[in-house]
Amino acid sequence: xxxxxxxxxxxxxxxxxxxxxxxxxxxxxxxxxxxxxxxxxxxxxxxxxxxxxxxxxxxxxxxxxxxxxxxxxxxxxxxxxxxxxxxxxxxxxxxxxxxxxxxxxxxxxxxxxxxxxxxxxxxxxxxxxxxxxxxxxxxxxxxxxxxxxxxxxxxxxxxxxxxxxxxxxxxxxxxxxxxxxxxxxxxxxxxxxxxxxxxxxxxxxxxxxxxxxxxxxxxxxxxxxxxxxxxxxxxxxxxxxx
Amino acid sequence: xxxxxxxxxxxxxxxxxxxxxxxxxxxxxxxxxxxxxxxxxxxxxxxxxxxxxxxxxxxxxxxxxxxxxxxxxxxxxxxxxxxxxxxxxxxxxxxxxxxxxxxxxxxxxxxxxxxxxxxxxxxxxxxxxxxxxxxxxxxxxxxxxxxxxxxxxxxxxxxxxxxxxxxxxxxxxxxxxxxxxxxxxxxxxxxxxxxxxxxxxxxxxxxxxxxxxxxxxxxxxxxxxxxxxxxxxxxxxxxxxx
Amino acid sequence: xxxxxxxxxxxxxxxxxxxxxxxxxxxxxxxxxxxxxxxxxxxxxxxxxxxxxxxxxxxxxxxxxxxxxxxxxxxxxxxxxxxxxxxxxxxxxxxxxxxxxxxxxxxxxxxxxxxxxxxxxxxxxxxxxxxxxxxxxxxxxxxxxxxxxxxxxxxxxxxxxxxxxxxxxxxxxxxxxxxxxxxxxxxxxxxxxxxxxxxxxxxxxxxxxxxxxxxxxxxxxxxxxxxxxxxxxxxxxxxxxx
Amino acid sequence: xxxxxxxxxxxxxxxxxxxxxxxxxxxxxxxxxxxxxxxxxxxxxxxxxxxxxxxxxxxxxxxxxxxxxxxxxxxxxxxxxxxxxxxxxxxxxxxxxxxxxxxxxxxxxxxxxxxxxxxxxxxxxxxxxxxxxxxxxxxxxxxxxxxxxxxxxxxxxxxxxxxxxxxxxxxxxxxxxxxxxxxxxxxxxxxxxxxxxxxxxxxxxxxxxxxxxxxxxxxxxxxxxxxxxxxxxxxxxxxxxx
Numbered sequence: 001x002x003x004x005x006x007x008x009x010x011x012x013x014x015x016x017x018x019x020x021x022x023x024x025x026x027x028x029x030x031x032x033x034x035x036x037x038x039x040x041x042x043x044x045x046x047x048x049x050x051x052x053x054x055x056x057x058x059x060x061x062x063x064x065x066x067x068x069x070x071x072x073x074x075x076x077x078x079x080x081x082x083x084x085x086x087x088x089x090x091x092x093x094x095x096x097x098x099x100x101x102x103x104x105x106x107x108x109x110x111x112x113x114x115x116x117x118x119x120x121x122x123x124x125x126x127x128x129x130x131x132x133x134x135x136x137x138x139x140x141x142x143x144x145x146x147x148x149x150x151x152x153x154x155x156x157x158x159x160x161x162x163x164x165x166x167x168x169x170x171x172x173x174x175x176x177x178x179x180x181x182x183x184x185x186x187x188x189x190x191x192x193x194x195x196x197x198x199x200x201x202x203x204x205x206x207x208x209x210x211x212x213x214x215x216x217x218x219x220x221x222x223x224x225x226x227x228x229x230x231x232x233x234x235x236x237x238x239x240x241x242x
Numbered sequence: 243x244x245x246x247x248x249x250x251x252x253x254x255x256x257x258x259x260x261x262x263x264x265x266x267x268x269x270x271x272x273x274x275x276x277x278x279x280x281x282x283x284x285x286x287x288x289x290x291x292x293x294x295x296x297x298x299x300x301x302x303x304x305x306x307x308x309x310x311x312x313x314x315x316x317x318x319x320x321x322x323x324x325x326x327x328x329x330x331x332x333x334x335x336x337x338x339x340x341x342x343x344x345x346x347x348x349x350x351x352x353x354x355x356x357x358x359x360x361x362x363x364x365x366x367x368x369x370x371x372x373x374x375x376x377x378x379x380x381x382x383x384x385x386x387x388x389x390x391x392x393x394x395x396x397x398x399x400x401x402x403x404x405x406x407x408x409x410x411x412x413x414x415x416x417x418x419x420x421x422x423x424x425x426x427x428x429x430x431x432x433x434x435x436x437x438x439x440x441x442x443x444x445x446x447x448x449x450x451x452x453x454x455x456x457x458x459x460x461x462x463x464x465x466x467x468x469x470x471x472x473x474x475x476x477x478x479x480x481x482x483x484x
Numbered sequence: 485x486x487x488x489x490x491x492x493x494x495x496x497x498x499x500x501x502x503x504x505x506x507x508x509x510x511x512x513x514x515x516x517x518x519x520x521x522x523x524x525x526x527x528x529x530x531x532x533x534x535x536x537x538x539x540x541x542x543x544x545x546x547x548x549x550x551x552x553x554x555x556x557x558x559x560x561x562x563x564x565x566x567x568x569x570x571x572x573x574x575x576x577x578x579x580x581x582x583x584x585x586x587x588x589x590x591x592x593x594x595x596x597x598x599x600x601x602x603x604x605x606x607x608x609x610x611x612x613x614x615x616x617x618x619x620x621x622x623x624x625x626x627x628x629x630x631x632x633x634x635x636x637x638x639x640x641x642x643x644x645x646x647x648x649x650x651x652x653x654x655x656x657x658x659x660x661x662x663x664x665x666x667x668x669x670x671x672x673x674x675x676x677x678x679x680x681x682x683x684x685x686x687x688x689x690x691x692x693x694x695x696x697x698x699x700x701x702x703x704x705x706x707x708x709x710x711x712x713x714x715x716x717x718x719x720x721x722x723x724x725x726x
Numbered sequence: 727x728x729x730x731x732x733x734x735x736x737x738x739x740x741x742x743x744x745x746x747x748x749x750x751x752x753x754x755x756x757x758x759x760x761x762x763x764x765x766x767x768x769x770x771x772x773x774x775x776x777x778x779x780x781x782x783x784x785x786x787x788x789x790x791x792x793x794x795x796x797x798x799x800x801x802x803x804x805x806x807x808x809x810x811x812x813x814x815x816x817x818x819x820x821x822x823x824x825x826x827x828x829x830x831x832x833x834x835x836x837x838x839x840x841x842x843x844x845x846x847x848x849x850x851x852x853x854x855x856x857x858x859x860x861x862x863x864x865x866x867x868x869x870x871x872x873x874x875x876x877x878x879x880x881x882x883x884x885x886x887x888x889x890x891x892x893x894x895x896x897x898x899x900x901x902x903x904x905x906x907x908x909x910x911x912x913x914x915x916x917x918x919x920x921x922x923x924x925x926x927x928x929x930x931x932x933x934x935x936x937x938x939x940x941x942x943x944x945x946x947x948x949x950x951x952x953x954x955x956x957x958x959x960x961x962x963x964x965x966x967x968x
Contacts, residue, residue, distance in 0.1 A: 091357055091401070093861060113355040114429050115333055119475035124484050128962065130640045130661050131954075135819060135914040140949040144641065153477075156614045156653065157470040157628065159333070159429055164404055164891070169640065169653060169661045173963075174477030177614050177653045177661050185891075187356050187401055188861040223866040228399040228857075230359035235367070235395075235416030236854065237899075242366050335619055370720065372882045372903050373712075377577060377672040382707040386883065398856045398895065399870065407648070411882065411895060411903045415721075419856050419895045419903050430619040465624040470615075478612065479657075575841055575885070597839040598913050599817055603959035608968050637961075641954040643817070643913055648888055658961030671840050671885055712883040714843035719851070719879075719900030726850050 005221050006043045008064040009035040010056065012071040013048040015199040022199045030070050030197075033204040034099075038214060049074055054082050061089045066217050069108070070197065072101035083107050091187030092227055095220025097213065100197035103158075108193070111186050112160050118178070119155035125173040127151040127196065129180050129208075133167045138181060138192065138215045146208035152198035154178045160193070168212075170195060181212070183219070188227065190220040247463050248285045250306040251277040252298065254313040255290040257441040264441045272312050272439075275446040276341075280456060291316055296324050303331045308459050311350070312439065314343035325349050333429030334469055337462025339455065342439035345400075350435070353428050354402050360420070361397035367415040369393040369438065371422050371450075375409045380423060380434065380457045388450035394440035396420045402435070410454075412437060423454070425461070430469065432462040489705050490527045492548040493519040494540065496555040497532040499683040506683045514554050514681075517688040518583075522698060533558055538566050545569060550579035550701050553586045554681065567591050575671030576711055579704025581697065584681035587642075592677070595670050596644050602662070603639035609657040611635040611680065613664050613692075617651045622665060622676065622699045630692035636682035638662045644677070652696075654679060665696070667703070672711065674704040731947050732769045734790040735761040736782065738797040739774040741925040748925045756796050756923075759930040760825075764940060775800055780808050787815045792943050795834070796923065798827035809833050817913030818953055821946025823939065826923035829884075834919070837912050838886050844904070845881035851899040853877040853922065855906050855934075859893045864907060864918065864941045872934035878924035880904045886919070894938075896921060907938070909945070914953065916946040 011031035015022040026033050035044040045064070047055025049071070061067070067086065071078070083106045090096050090111065098108045103116045127148045131139045155176030161184070168181030180195035194212060197203045204210070253273035257264040268275050277286040287306065289297025291313070303309070309328065313320070325348045332338050332353065340350045345358045369390040373381045397418030403426070410423030422437035436454060439445045446452070495515035499506040510517050519528040529548065531539025533555070545551070551570065555562070567590045574580050574595065582592045587600045611632040615623045639660030645668070652665030664679035678696060681687045688694070737757035741748040752759050761770040771790065773781025775797070787793070793812065797804070809832045816822050816837065824834045829842045853874040857865045881902030887910070894907030906921035920938060923929045930936070 111355040113353040115472075117472040119472060121475050121477065123477065123481055125477070125481060128659055132640050132642070132663065133646065133911060134641055134951070134954055135911050135916055135949055137949055140951060142951055144952075144954055153475070155475055156616050157472075157618055158616070159470070159472070161403065161426065161428060162406055162617065162649065165646065166650070169663075171655060171659055171661045173479065173481055175479040175612055175655055176475070177655045179616065179653075184403065185859060185861050186403060190861055223861055223863055225860070225866060225868055226870075228401070228860055228870055230357075230361060230399075230401070233361035233363050233395070233397055233416075233418070235363065235365065237415065237417040239365055239367060239415055370901055374882050374884070374905065375669060375888065376709070376712055376883055377669050377674055377707055379707055382709060384709055386710075386712055398858050399860055400858075404859065404891065407888065408892070411905075413897060413901055413903045417854055417897055419897045421858065421895075427617060427619050432619055465619055465621055467618070467624060467626055468628075470618055470628055595839040597837040599956075601956035603956060605959050605961065607961065607965055609961070609965060637959070639959055641956075643954070643956070645887065645910065645912060646890055657963065657965055658959075659963040660959070668887065670887060712885070714841075714845060714883075714885070717845035717847050717879070717881055717900075717902070719847065719849065721899065721901035723849055723851060723899055 066095035090189035093222035308337035332431035335464035574673035577706035816915035819948035
């Protein structure tokens with residue numbers, strides 16, 4: 001492939017505006033913290049909720065190989081039309097990486113077909129992410145586990161379909177576990193859910209987290225082949241005469 | 243379990259009214275042909291599109307362990323409210339068996355998160371269903387394969403998530419294959435998609451087809467345990483003092 | 485099925501003879517602690533390493549629907565012939581429940597095709613088993629999690645194939661997680677691996693553990709259908725004339 | 727990765743010597759037909775049964791990222807030591823592509839844990855391979871299906887563990903279907919089984935078959951990360967004082 005992969009980072013971008021603590025950690029917004037470490041190898045676009053069409057115009061999405069999604073407090077403000085547009089692009093092969101509180105985004109719930117609910121706690125849990133699929137490309141370059149000294153806790157049961165491939169399982173101080181790295185194929189698209197990233201912690205500055213996201217871009221990028229044909233089909237072999 | 247399992251058979255029940263050929267094969271409607279062979283062991287209720295609330299009142303669904311769904315030409319007439327009600331029951335453990343053209347029903351598409359599209363042909367293909375999971379409970383009592391001398395063809399690509407368990411793969415005369423028996427877990431519910439059953443063929447009078455549906459009722463029936471708790475959660479282990 | 489399911493509990497039965505602490509917890513051997521709570525509903529046979537043919541004669545195995553396996557210090561003393569005999573029975577449909585240190589048994593490694601290695605620690609970890617598949621029959625009757633106040637720790641990476649279905653994930657005090665309830669289909673047989681059960685703790689007297697084993701007997705029991713035919717096959721449809 | 731991927735093609739290389747028809751189709755042996763189309767992008771080594779250590783010395787395997795395996799009539803002549811050596815390399819990350827009659831090779835059976843048996847027929851069936859996982863990297867560049875005008879038939883039931891990912895399903899003229907492209911992770915290694923390739927047909931000269939093998943090399947290549955540590959493990963978090 002001669003063209004670099006095109007990655008669009010979508011961010012709700014609200015906490016950054018209202019919460020000084022978040023603004024201090026992510027002065028340019030979470031989206032820039034996610035996108036910057038990818039910029040050496042990928043074309044990066046940014047889109048946020050308050051842009052026209054949430055920044056996800058037909059043209060932007062057509063020019064997107066992998067879409068990264070961060071949202072939390074304003075899931076309901078995302079328009080159904082844009083959700084449908086993103087969904088159609090996933091069906092046609094666009095990769096989608098859903099981060100942290102994006103578990104409750106409209107697009108993730110639509111793709112999963114379940115409530116996507118979970119347990120949560122904002123306290124001072126440590127999170128330790130264990131690699132349970134040691135040969136998976138999304139684990140490339142990682143050790144056996146990595147730690148985030150403070151994170152929001154997400155606990156089971158996580159109401160998702162059983163992942164096609166499970167890459168990470170998290171341990172939390174408070175006694176919970178969580179399926180933290182979950183791979184899915186939906187239509188021609190690949191979807192990766194990755195748990196960490198609460199807005200009040202510097203999670204997206206962590207080098208292991210950055211490595212996972214980079215690996216996930218490679219794993220979710222589209223394959224080059226035509227979209228399947230559906231509908232009425234002539235036989236490929238002769239049928240008995242009627 | 244002392245109570246018999248309660249099975250509700252839902253049918254669109256339109257072809258039977260408009261097409262004499264269908265009415266001849268299924269004089270009491272497809273739903274009765276599906277339900278009658280189960281009546282020795284299960285409590286059977288029937289519900290159809292034109293009943294109030296499509297026959298799927300809150301009370302009926304609360305009293306349903308396994309819902310069987312046949313629809314085709316009137317998917318769009320099924321109200322969103324009833325779809326949501328069925329969906330909530332699946333999340334809470336009700337089994338769902340989706341038959342044939344039900345692949346395009348609102349409830350199946352909502353649970354799958356994909357287009358559920360496929361290739362099709364009404365001609366005179368033979369269908370041969372091969373068992374690819376020989377120890378699966380849904381294959382109990384079946385031979386290595388069974389045949390339907392004439393059926394509508396459904397061909398790949400079938401746009402579904404990869405099944406949690408794949409039980410049958412169909413061969414068609416015209417040169418196509420199809421994943422014909424697909425198991426899913428969604429929320430606390432189990433979902434089984436089973437391909438055969440075009441309205442102009444006597445498919446639901448076939449003893450192998452009847453056996454598969456019976457096995458699927460057993461496989462999809464709910465487990466008895468409380469619904470998970472979601473939301474804010476107190477730690478189960480002491481956290482470090484802040 | 486009119487006949488009760490036949491369950492054979494196999495135990496190495498060595499720790500009980502050499503370690504007074506184990507003998508105190510399991511005075512009749514671990515096998516009896518496992519089998520006794522099943523005796524109300526199943527026919528129970530016991531077999532141990534030091535019996536002729538390890539108690540697993542051709543006749544005993546032919547009369548076994550589900551085999552439960554506990555072994556630890558003497559895996560190497562299990563003869564290859566008996567392993568092959570058990571393996572053939574699994575291929576033909578016998579259920580197999582492998583407990584705890586049985587992860588390193590010859591039969592489990594042969595069925596998995598991987599090293600089945602893991603991390604371990606004998607200390608005073610608490611184990612909390614979370615249900616991650618809430619509608620799975622093996623979770624019937626359980627709460628969201630259950631605890632074992634003291635158990636040996638097993639930690640990831642657990643070198644197994646990705647389970648067909650993952651039912652439990654364990655949390656340990658020392659910071660590890662583990663895939664603790666793993667379902668597989670192999671040939672016509674179903675295999676369930678269940679983690680808890682170190683010999684120096686009263687784990688098999690725990691009612692949740694007993695419930696899981698009982699559920700697993702139900703899940704692994706054979707289906708009734710003929711073994712597939714393999715080898716040279718005549719065409720079922722006419723081939724072109726040559 | 728600056729170094730090109732290293733691919734070793736292993737061939738039994740017996741049919742070529744004894745059957746003039748095979749020698750005519752593959753004058754340099756099946757291994758060269760498989761390796762030549764990869765030589766533009768990969769370092770290719772060849773190894774055959776009759777070489778010392780079957781050509782798979784410790785050094786050759788250490789220098790192999792992906793091993794391709796073709797064998798048929800002489801599976802029993804492959805030494806257990808070499809099988810163990812290949813197995814250890816797969817556990818440590820080496821990719822393995824098993825072709826056609828390699829389903830009965832010692833290494834494939836050891837990795838699967840099942841009989842790997844199937845139905846077969848040497849006649850004049852046509853094979854049509856349908857893509858059932860349209861976004862999978864192994865389907866890159868392919869149409870909805872591709873055909874092989876004449877091939878040996880392999881039919882279900884194919885006695886393998888359910889694949890982690892199923893990419894192709896084959897249709898055969900004589901009425902059978904087959905899971906033809908099967909992905910597995912075993913240890914740190916990735917394994918791909920690909921059905922076509924009977925020695926009396928020019929299958930490995932087919933451009934679609936060549937494309938699949940090339941894609942499979944990319945999919946099975948190792949990830950770069952340390953092998954997990956197993957065995958006794960110190961706690962990562964403080965345990966209660968005893």
